Amino acid sequence: xxxxxxxxxxxxxxxxxxxxxxxxxxxxxxxxxxxxxxxxxxxxxxxxxxxxxxxxxxxxxxxxxxxxxxxxxxxxxxxxxxxxxxxxxxxxxxxxxxxxxxxxxxxxxxxxxxxxxxxxxxxxxxxxxxxxxxxxxxxxxxxxxxxxxxxxxxxxxxxxxxxxxxxxxxxxxxxxxxxxxxxxxxxxxxxxxxxxxx
Amino acid sequence: xxxxxxxxxxxxxxxxxxxxxxxxxxxxxxxxxxxxxxxxxxxxxxxxxxxxxxxxxxxxxxxxxxxxxxxxxxxxxxxxxxxxxxxxxxxxxxxxxxxxxxxxxxxxxxxxxxxxxxxxxxxxxxxxxxxxxxxxxxxxxxxxxxxxxxxxxxxxxxxxxxxxxxxxxxxxxxxxxxxxxxxxxxxxxxxxxxxxxx
Numbered sequence: 166x167x168x169x170x171x172x173x174x175x176x177x178x179x180x181x182x183x184x185x186x187x188x189x190x191x192x193x194x195x196x197x198x199x200x201x202x203x204x205x206x207x208x209x210x211x212x213x214x215x216x217x218x219x220x221x222x223x224x225x226x227x228x229x230x231x232x233x234x235x236x237x238x239x240x241x242x243x244x245x246x247x248x249x250x251x252x253x254x255x256x257x258x259x260x261x262x263x264x265x266x267x268x269x270x271x272x273x274x275x276x277x278x279x280x281x282x283x284x285x286x287x288x289x290x291x292x293x294x295x296x297x298x299x300x301x302x303x304x305x306x307x308x309x310x311x312x313x314x315x316x317x318x319x320x321x322x323x324x325x326x327x328x329x330x331x332x333x334x335x336x337x338x339x340x341x342x343x344x345x346x347x348x349x350x351x352x353x354x355x356x357x358x359x360x361x362x363x
Numbered sequence: 364x365x366x367x368x369x370x371x372x373x374x375x376x377x378x379x380x381x382x383x384x385x386x387x388x389x390x391x392x393x394x395x396x397x398x399x400x401x402x403x404x405x406x407x408x409x410x411x412x413x414x415x416x417x418x419x420x421x422x423x424x425x426x427x428x429x430x431x432x433x434x435x436x437x438x439x440x441x442x443x444x445x446x447x448x449x450x451x452x453x454x455x456x457x458x459x460x461x462x463x464x465x466x467x468x469x470x471x472x473x474x475x476x477x478x479x480x481x482x483x484x485x486x487x488x489x490x491x492x493x494x495x496x497x498x499x500x501x502x503x504x505x506x507x508x509x510x511x512x513x514x515x516x517x518x519x520x521x522x523x524x525x526x527x528x529x530x531x532x533x534x535x536x537x538x539x540x541x542x543x544x545x546x547x548x549x550x551x552x553x554x555x556x557x558x559x560x561x
Contacts, residue, residue, distance in 0.1 A: 215486050217446055220420035223436060238421060241436035248415055252450065257491030259457040288413050293455030 197266040200350040207348040216253030259294035272330040309340035310356040395464040398548040405546040414451030457492035470528040507538035508554040
């Protein structure tokens with residue numbers, strides 16, 4: 166990590182403050198989902214974009230209606246999402262993406278994405294939306310923006326018996342590292358600006 | 364209801380077939396939500412538009428993980444949605460709407476819509492999305508498309524101490540009746556085409 170004004174050296178000499186500073190200025194300790202939620206709240210409150218996470222789909226089987234209190238779900242099951250996790254609106258464009266975190270240091274396993282999600286993303290692109298996937302390599306604390314158009318060939322390669330993952334090197338090459346911002350912790354709008362609005 | 368070729372008279376003479384025909388060709392018996400879901404499935408399968416209903420938001424409190432079977436939610440509560448129920452993509456445009464059914468014959472009570480939903484719709488319009496509300500008057504089996512821009516003045520009127528509903532007559536005047544189609548039972552895309560793409 167590069168600090169301005171030779172601050173790195175100074176911090177290295179004060180062991181305790183290193184950790185504190187890291188916790189403030191890096192992503193460590195927060196999950197990708199938490200970071201994206203924080204980012205979307207920031208975009209919403211500053212009127213930059215309107216992006217929401219879709220609720221987790223639940224199949225509700227039994228509901229109790231106790232008197233004078235809220236209805237309680239007593240039997241429910243998680244359902245598989247039929248689309249991606251996030252969608253919304255930015256600068257008149259429809260935005261649609263999925264986010265995945267991996268502990269793997271050398272590759273991103275394609276099993277993390279479902280076939281129907283890819284089909285959904287293909288439709289979005291065809292109909293003029295902006296679609297992408299956000300991948301975090303937790304080991305490096307690096308988060309990448311992969312346009313859907315770059316993801317599809319890997320997916321079809323896999324379907325045709327090719328490799329079942331995308332190498333870390335390939336992601337560095339075809340993806341775009343997402344800058345960190347204090348309030349927009351995964352500041353993906355910067356990449357959208359560069360790729361789709363320049 | 365008007366049938367072509369004087370079919371109405373013929374049906375009136377055959378009492379039993381009237382009901383059958385009504386069930387096939389009208390909305391009666393299906394809820395607005397079911398009709399919109401059927402419509403969205405049709406749009407999706409025929410590659411017209413990509414519109415999904417968001418899952419019901421559930422606050423999950425307790426989950427059981429029995430061996431060899433799926434995780435079961437044993438305590439959960441319904442949360443209030445922070446946005447509208449439906450969104451998606453059509454002809455490069457972001458689409459966002461809410462749907463409400465009323466049994467009232469003379470007015471639509473504004474209490475059916477929440478303040479944060481209106482604020483969400485205002486943001487959508489400001490950022491270049493297409494937003495509207497679908498209102499069904501069950502008593503007349505009539506379904507109306509009200510552009511968000513037409514809804515906002517009624518809402519702000521209510522906030523300023525004005526009337527707490529929109530009259531049926533006003534909805535007929537400011538809204539657009541949504542045509543019925545065998546597979547797209549609430550064929551709202553027709554209205555979008557006319558209002559936003561002509």
